[in-house]
Amino acid sequence: MPNERLRAALLERGVSASQLAEALRVDHKTVERWVNGRLPYRRHRFSIASYLGFDEVYLWPDALSRDQVASASESEIIAVWPHRSEVPMESWRRLFEGAEHEIGVLVYAGIFLSEDAPLQRILMEKAASGVAVRFLVGQPDSEQVAQRSHDEGLDGSMEMKIRGALVNYRPLRQTVNVEFRFHSTPLYNSIYLADDQLFVNTHVFGIPAAKAPMWHLRKVAGGELATIFAASFERVWETGNPLPED
Numbered sequence: 258m259p260n261e262r263l264r265a266a267l268l269e270r271g272v273s274a275s276q277l278a279e280a281l282r283v284d285h286k287t288v289e290r291w292v293n294g295r296l297p298y299r300r301h302r303f304s305i306a307s308y309l310g311f312d313e314v315y316l317w318p319d320a321l322s323r324d325q326v327a328s329a330s331e332s333e334i335i336a337v338w339p340h341r342s343e344v345p346m347e348s349w350r351r352l353f354e355g356a357e358h359e360i361g362v363l364v365y366a367g368i369f370l371s372e373d374a375p376l377q378r379i380l381m382e383k384a385a386s387g388v389a390v391r392f393l394v395g396q397p398d399s400e401q402v403a404q405r406s407h408d409e410g411l412d413g414s415m416e417m418k419i420r421g422a423l424v425n426y427r428p429l430r431q432t433v434n435v436e437f438r439f440h441s442t443p444l445y446n447s448i449y450l451a452d453d454q455l456f457v458n459t460h461v462f463g464i465p466a467a468k469a470p471m472w473h474l475r476k477v478a479g480g481e482l483a484t485i486f487a488a489s490f491e492r493v494w495e496t497g498n499p500l501p502e503d
Contacts, residue, residue: 438497
């Protein structure tokens with residue numbers, strides 16, 4: 258049976274069978290066999306997925322057993338902190354400085370990030386160098402923000418935090434390659450991504466984000482954890498609305 262996902266990925270990226278064959282140093286007929294349904298060796302699957310910018314599991318959903326996927330997913334966990342506030346600033350700096358293509362931030366306010374001048378400077382420098390920086394912040398007057406404020410016992414101050422953070426973010430918002438959007442989704446996790454690495458701040462009922470756990474994930478071929486959270490970011494981004502002009 259032809260691999261329609263691989264065929265579509267080649268078309269989407271504008272890559273011919275011959276170009277892929279040259280990149281992988283295989284015969285173009287081998288690529289044609291892969292498109293027609295032959296399963297590539299694991300090393301080739303990884304190379305193809307990396308070259309095309311797709312996940313191996315997406316292109317070959319049945320190639321790995323669930324035990325293999327679970328093992329690869331476990332390998333994606335680089336570090337776990339019981340509280341976000343315990344993440345060393347050096348780790349935040351390395352996360353954003355390591356980005357070459359994209360940086361994404363999904364928060365309600367992210368007030369701690371907005372108040373950190375060195376981190377904002379890194380984000381502005383990355384954007385100026387061509388990295389796409391996308392920020393999702395909570396719609397201040399949304400029901401979801403009001404509910405989170407109530408859940409954390411903040412008595413409505415979450416909206417004020419968001420508005421204060423936006424003031425702090427103003428220099429970043431005026432930087433080329435930076436886009437901010439409002440979102441009105443229940444924030445189950447705050448997500449900070451830089452290419453194939455992510456910080457995921459899980460949210461726990463009644464506990465402020467700074468006191469909730471944080472995971473450091475890095476995409477591994479065949480793993481699914483990093484992909485799940487990256488896809489979540491994209492889904493929220495699609496629902497977002499541009500911020501009004503100041």
